[in-house]
Amino acid sequence: MSDFVLETRDLVKHFPLTRGVVFKKQIGAVRAVDGVNLQLRRGETLGIVGESGCGKSTLARMLVGLETPTSGDLFVQGKNMSKVGASERRRGRRNIQLVMQDPYTSLNPRMTVGDIIGEPFEVHPDVVPQSRRRGKVQELLELVGLNPDHINRYPHQFSGGQRQRIGIARALALNPEIILCDEPVSALDVSIQAQVINLLEKLQNELGLSYVFIAHDLSVVRHIADRVAVMYLGKIVEIGTEDEIYESPTHPYTQALLSAVPVPDPKLRGLRDQIVLTGDVPSPANPPSGCRFRTRCWKAQDVCAQQEPLLQIRDKSGHPSACHFAEVRDVVHATE
C-alpha cells in the first residue's frame, strides 16, 4: 500500500486520426496526453496548469474513468484500475469524483436539485439506504452552503455560483476521498469565485479530501494548491511545491507562462521580467522532435531538437524540470 491516494505511471492518451468512411485507416494520432507521471498524497491539493490544448482536461477525464488510457497505469489507493475487475473498478471510481467547469451545462435542466445530487446513489445504492437519501441530499445542500429547503427547485432557479455549489454537492454524495476539479471557477464572476474557492478549502479541511485542481488561472492555483504541475503539449514540463514553481521556476515555459499573468498592482507595471512568447502552440498531432517547447523557446540549442529532456532534478532549485538548460528566474516579483 503506497502513501499515494492517486498515482499515474506513464499515462498516455492518443486519439486516432482517420481517413475514409468505409475503409477507415489511421493516418496519425493526436497525442493529447503523452506519458504523465503524477502522485497525489492524502489531503493534498495538486494543481495542474497549462494552456488550452495541453491535455489537462483529457488527463482529468482519464483520472475519473471517462476516458480509457491508450497505455500506462492508473492507481487509485494503490489498486491498478486497468488490472482489477469491473466491480472493483466501480468501487474505485466512487472514490474519485469530478466537479465540472460549466455550471450551466453540467446540470440537467429537467431534473430537480434533489434528483441531481441523489443520482449517484442510483449507481451506488449501498452508500446510503433508500429511506435516508432525501435527508442525505439535504445535508449535502447545507454542507455546500445552500438552503436545504430548495431541494425541489430546478437548476435555472439558481445563479452560477450556486449551481457550482450543486455540482460540488453531487461530487461529494458518495463520500469520495479525491475530488477532481476541472476549471471549477473559470466560468464564475470574480466576486463569486472567491466564495467557491473558500468553500472548496473549507470542505477539504472538514472532510480530509484530496484535490486535483485543474485550471488555467495561475493565481487561483497558487492560492489553493500545495504542489503544482505545469503541462505543455501532453507532457509535464515542471513539477514542484507551490513555492518552488512560483518563486523559482526553472523551465522556460513555466517562466513565460508566469510572466504573462498580469498582477493586480499598478505599482509593478513595467518592473516585472516580461517574456512575450512568439507563435502558437504546435499541433499535438505532430509535436516537435526532442523538447516540445523548443520551437518557441529562446534558449533552444541543437541538443533540444535531438534529445528529449527528461523530467528530473537538474539544479539546486531541488524540483524536477524537463529542460536541458533549467535555471531559476524570478518572473513574478519586481526586478530592478
Next chain:
Amino acid sequence: MTDVNVKLDALPGLDPNALPLEVKNLQVEFRTRNGIAHAVNGVSFDLRAGETRAILGESGCGKSVTAQAIMGILDTPPGFVTGGEILYRGVDLLKLPESERRKVRANRIAMIFQDALSALNPVFTVGFQLAELFRKHRGMSRQDAKARAIELLDLVKIPAARQRVNDYPHQFSGGMRQRVMIAMALALDPEVLIADEPTTALDVTVQAQIMALLAELQQERNMGLVLITHDMGVVADVADRISVMYAGRVIEEAGVDDIYASPAHPYTKGLLESIPRLDLKGQELSAIKGLPPALTNLPSGCAFNPRCRYAQDVCRKDPAPSLLQVSPSRTAACHFWKEVKGDE
C-alpha cells in the same frame, strides 16, 4: 490619411479641440417580458486622446451595453437608449441620423469584440472582410483594397500576411483571429477604440501578446482606448483611468494608482480583496457575500447595500448615493467613502 472621401468635417457642431469621446448620463433600458431592466443608469465618463480608460465590472453590470450604445449597435428592441449624450468631439451621436452615424462608426470610433470567431463572417476570407472596409468607406478598387488588407495584417504581425489574406477565419488560431479583429478595427484609423473583453477567451501567453500589440498601436496613433474587462490584473497593467460599474452605474471613478492603493467604494475594495495574487501566497480570500441584484428588481437605495459590510440605514433609502468628490481627480458613489478609504 490621404484618401478620406468621408466628409466628417461636415458634421454639425464638430469641434476638433473637444474630447474624442465623452459620455454623459447615459441611460439604456431593456424592455422585457419580466419588466424594464435599467441596464445602464446614468453612466458618464470621458476619454482623452492616447488615454486608456478601463471600464471594470462583472457580468450584467452594463459595461458591454454601454459599449454597444456608444457604437450604436444596441439590439433595438429590446434595448433602448432613453437618455444622456454620447459626444464625439462635441457632436452628440445620439442625435445624428443613422446615415451620418455610420460614417463615424469604424471611421472615428471602432470596436473589437471578445469572441473573434463569431464576430468574423465565416464564409468570406479575412482579406475580403478587411478589403470591404476600404471599398465601402473609402471607395477603393478591389486591388488597392486588397493591398491595404495585406498591409494591415502585417501591421498586426500576422506572419506570411500575403498568403494568409486568402484564409478563412476558422483557419486562424484564437490569438491570430483577435489580431485580425484588431486589424479590422484599426483599418480606417479611428481616434477611439473600444475593446470589449478583447483577451478573455485567450490563453495568458496569447493575452500578453495581444495586450502588447494593442499598447504599441495605441501609442503609435495616439488613439484613445476604452477597455471593457473584468480582469483586475489586465487593468492594473494598462489602464490610466478606471470606471468601476455595478448594476448599471459607475460607482467609482479614479486614476489607476488611486483605485488600487486605496479604493473608496466597498465594492471596489471587496473585488480587490477577493482575487488571489500570483506573487503572494495569501490567507483565506475575503469574498463579497451574496449575489449581484437582478436589474429588473434593484434594491432601494444603493444597489450594493445588501452585500455591503459598511451599509447603514441611509444606504437603504432612495435615492442611491451619487458620485461624491473624494479628491479633485476621483469620485465614489458611497456615503461612507471616508471609512472605506481608511481616512477616518
